[in-house]
Amino acid sequence: MSLTTKSMRDAFGKQLTEMTLQDPSIVALDGDLGNSTRLAFVENENQDAFLQMGIAEQNMVGVAAGLATCGIKPWVCSFAAFITRRTFDQLVVSVDQPHLNVKLVGAYSGLLTSNTGKTHHSFEDITLMASLPNMVVLSPGDAQETVRMMQAAGKYEGPVYIRLSRDENLEFLPGSEEPFEIGKAKWLNSGKKIACVSTGAMSPRVYKAIIELKAEGMSLTHVHFPTIKPLDRETVIKLAESHEHLVTVEEHFVRNGFGSLVNEVTSATCPVQTTRIGIQNQYSQCGKNDELLDYHGLSTGKLKMKLAELFEGR
Incomplete structure (x- = not known):
């Protein structure tokens, strides 16, 4: 096809x-x-x-x-x-x-x-x-x-x-045309201090934000986790050991979601400061995709602002 x-x-x-x-x-x-x-x-x-x-x-x-x-x-x-x-x-x-x-x-x-x-x-x-x-x-x-x-x-x-996401215009991620292996994360960018881990439709937006920040002199690691369960524990531990701060991004409640699964691993193996970005303890509303993403801090622009703030604060 x-x-x-x-x-x-x-x-x-x-x-x-x-x-x-x-x-x-x-x-x-x-x-x-x-x-x-x-x-x-x-x-x-x-x-x-x-x-x-x-x-x-x-x-x-x-x-x-x-x-x-x-x-x-x-x-x-x-x-x-x-x-x-x-x-x-x-x-x-x-x-x-x-x-x-x-x-x-x-x-x-x-x-x-x-x-x-x-x-x-x-x-x-x-x-x-x-x-x-x-x-x-x-x-x-x-x-x-x-x-x-x-x-x-x-x-x-x-x-x-x-x-699956209803988004009709998700940009292709590097390497997404390659064979898929259940349980393996995909390393998209290497940086220092902060590692951003994301899943699903958030990954292309995070990737774009991090590439733009890189052009501005801020280098962050980015790893895409297409498999949420079984989670790639080895990669999570490696990121926790080599970075000062983890940032998880998901289009889901931050409680008991992807970020929580990442924290389960780090808390038991290599505790590291973590910021979880996603839907807070609230329901959403009707609206266009861009409006809702921006409202919840999940648009590329809002993600870029938050990641820059965390990077400059280290």
Whole structure:
């Protein structure tokens, strides 16, 4: 498939369609959101691999679990807020405890949900999914990495949750076209004193901010973590040992999210001062992507200001 698109959901829909055509055991389960999630690509190209489950997410996960016990490889997709919060009991009992080979895709994750407002934001999905013992949790940084991540997830035998962004114009990260390995972080920039670690749709914004700061004489380390669970502990420890300050950035509640998982590692191995940037203890509101990012301090401009402030304060 062409990797020219900057839309994660377009890349997801095209790649899953190709996967169903190559492997008849792969099927897509839709919760009546195919046009938004791009599961409609599968429906249009390979109807035999498309199962319309309606607005019944709990039942959809249960059906996926049943299919997995029969050797079918289900990919279940809905908005992240629905596929995690509404189905959590089914995910625990029917998918995670028996370690079934079900792939779960949370579209419209985080803040960037195209004016849908607080009911459709998912600021707790990392917390929920990372708490499950058998669940792998992935969050790609761009459309190219989405494709590589899906290929790796398809080869993995067990439950996987992939967190996708609705952002249609994410810039490509360096190396995102390379093969993806579950559990490995990606080093994007080397600097001194401060190391910034980010995940998902925040990584391209952090990368841009750090490159701009570098041009202004401020050199910061930046590492992208597309795998949230299992976390790349070795890289986290290396960063904590070699820097004075860690900064975590995520499009998620700062409590019990990606930053907290990083802190679990550093507190037990190499304590280091940490600043966690993300959604604070509040819900958001309706608004355009740029407005919401700026409001929560997650736009490239606001990230650049915060990182410069921390760098100059060391």
